[in-house]
Amino acid sequence: MRAITISGSVQPRLTSGVRLQTDSVTSKSVLLYPEGIIELNETAHEIVSRCDGRSVAEIVQALAKEYDADAAALASDVRETLFDLHRRKLIEWT
Amino acid sequence: MRIPRPYALLAEITYRCPLHCPYCSNPRHYCRATASVADPGADRRSAHPTAALSTTRAIADKGELSAEEWKRVIREAAALGVLQIGFSGGEPLARRDLEELVRFARETNLYTNVITSGIGLDGNRVRALRSAGLDSIQLSFQSDESSLADEIAGASAHRRKLDVAAKIRDAGIPLSLNFVIHRRNIDRLRRIIELAESLGAQRVELANVQFYGWAFLNRAALLPTREQVIRAREIAAAAKARLAGTIDIFYVLPDYYETRPKPCLNGWGQRYLTVNPIGDVLPCPTASSAIPYLRFENVRTRSLDWIWQESESFNRFRGTEWMPEPCRSCPQKEIDFGGCRCQAALLTGNAANTDPVCEFSPNRTLVDAVLRDINSSSDHVRDWIYRVNPNVKSSVA
Numbered sequence: 001m002r003a004i005t006i007s008g009s010v011q012p013r014l015t016s017g018v019r020l021q022t023d024s025v026t027s028k029s030v031l032l033y034p035e036g037i038i039e040l041n042e043t044a045h046e047i048v049s050r051c052d053g054r055s056v057a058e059i060v061q062a063l064a065k066e067y068d069a070d071a072a073a074l075a076s077d078v079r080e081t082l083f084d085l086h087r088r089k090l091i092e093w094t
Numbered sequence: 095m096r097i098p099r100p101y102a103l104l105a106e107i108t109y110r111c112p113l114h115c116p117y118c119s120n121p122r123h124y125c126r127a128t129a130s131v132a133d134p135g136a137d138r139r140s141a142h143p144t145a146a147l148s149t150t151r152a153i154a155d156k157g158e159l160s161a162e163e164w165k166r167v168i169r170e171a172a173a174l175g176v177l178q179i180g181f182s183g184g185e186p187l188a189r190r191d192l193e194e195l196v197r198f199a200r201e202t203n204l205y206t207n208v209i210t211s212g213i214g215l216d217g218n219r220v221r222a223l224r225s226a227g228l229d230s231i232q233l234s235f236q237s238d239e240s241s242l243a244d245e246i247a248g249a250s251a252h253r254r255k256l257d258v259a260a261k262i263r264d265a266g267i268p269l270s271l272n273f274v275i276h277r278r279n280i281d282r283l284r285r286i287i288e289l290a291e292s293l294g295a296q297r298v299e300l301a302n303v304q305f306y307g308w309a310f311l312n313r314a315a316l317l318p319t320r321e322q323v324i325r326a327r328e329i330a331a332a333a334k335a336r337l338a339g340t341i342d343i344f345y346v347l348p349d350y351y352e353t354r355p356k357p358c359l360n361g362w363g364q365r366y367l368t369v370n371p372i373g374d375v376l377p378c379p380t381a382s383s384a385i386p387y388l389r390f391e392n393v394r395t396r397s398l399d400w401i402w403q404e405s406e407s408f409n410r411f412r413g414t415e416w417m418p419e420p421c422r423s424c425p426q427k428e429i430d431f432g433g434c435r436c437q438a439a440l441l442t443g444n445a446a447n448t449d450p451v452c453e454f455s456p457n458r459t460l461v462d463a464v465l466r467d468i469n470s471s472s473d474h475v476r477d478w479i480y481r482v483n484p485n486v487k488s489s490v491a
Binding site: 015017019021023025030032033034 | 099102172203229270339342
């Protein structure tokens with residue numbers, strides 16, 4: 001697997017035209033975009049719902065604090081999820 | 095059988111359209127009820143006899159659904175689980191209450207998308223759609239430059255579309271571009287992609303024409319040659335790779351040249367529903383014309399929930415029980431669902447047959463005969479018949 005390199009200072013955001021919403025049928029989190037819907041698992045939901053201007057490092061810190069988890073271990077999950085959503089053009093960053 | 099929930103509603107709010115594209119997937123006869131009275135002067139462009147026939151079968155009193163009726167449909171769709179709505183047609187901008195419907199759908203928490211030719215979209219309407227909460231616009235183009243594009247559209251449209259694309263972009267509404275690809279524009283694919291790049295689209299759909307509605311009538315003029323298809327596939331693949339991360343390119347293959355059928359709708363009555371201008375609820379937008387012997391229910395007499403769950407039309411091809419051989423024992427049956435019911439109906443006369451595109455279909459010879467005709471012929475440009483508008487009773491002044 002390719003190493004995922006995203007700088008901690010990057011600020012991920014939902015791409016314009018992508019909406020995060022709760023599916024009222026399943027109560028799960030979904031991303032809606034032109035001609036597409038993807039269901040987010042809980043990890044992805046926790047990450048994406050924090051893509052509000054915060055940096056990757058800040059998102060990792062917030063999650064580590066909230067779940068009392070190891071930041072280093074979380075960081076790779078966060079990067080992997082963001083990288084995947086970025087590849088699908090659902091997340092962009094500045 | 096467990097009934098799934100729908101994800102997306104295609105709201106065909108009108109069949110009226112300022113363009114006359116010969117590949118339009120709208121029904122050639124429209125629905126009997128959309129045409130009110132015969133208007134022999136409605137379209138002199140076409141000598142097609144069935145256009146007049148449809149109006150003689152008209153039921154005069156039923157027009158397009160009103161805004162209030164559409165709002166009920168939208169509410170019922172959201173309650174069923176629908177997450178996305180596409181406003182389409184015809185040309186949805188032909189209705190002045192489009193903005194009102196978009197606003198209502200957005201307030202109902204649906205993801206809203208307008209699928210348009212762009213004709214009728216001025217700065218004011220772009221802003222009104224923006225403030226109504228519109229999530230995305232899909233703008234169609236016929237080619238990369240105006241002489242061919244306008245010939246295909248049967249109207250002077252291309253330059254106005256360029257202007258509209260800029261206005262959409264300036265308003266910050268996410269823009270997708272749709273190009274229908276066929277024999278007359280497929281050789282311009284490279285330039286078409288360049289146009290999409292220059293217009294700042296996020297997403298580009300390069301969809302080879304599918305043969306329903308007017309396109310089925312005009313198939314001999316629209317189906318590309320094998321040579322064209324091979325070249326186009328390479329160009330599309332190269333552009334997709336080059337533009338990865340910038341523009342999402344979706345290239346829809348011409349299915350007659352495939353050996354396995356497309357997984358149409360991801361299965362009949364599984365994810366999608368269409369409501370047409372007079373309120374008929376269809377598993378697929380082309381079903382009312384391709385499969386006229388199925389009885390389609392109407393939102394004026396039934397709830398959307400009942401139609402989705404209980405109606406004969408939605409249950410007829412749900413799941414795999416309806417399948418004949420070779421589908422029934424095929425390991426692909428949960429992957430392609432036997433292909434497209436409308437295509438089976440149009441080519442074989444029976445919607446319950448395997449899609450003849452499939453190499454295992456006993457009717458594949460029907461597709462091969464069409465391909466042989468196209469590929470052995472030297473007359474590259476054949477005439478087509480332009481789409482005519484229904485003489486429709488509009489609910490909006």
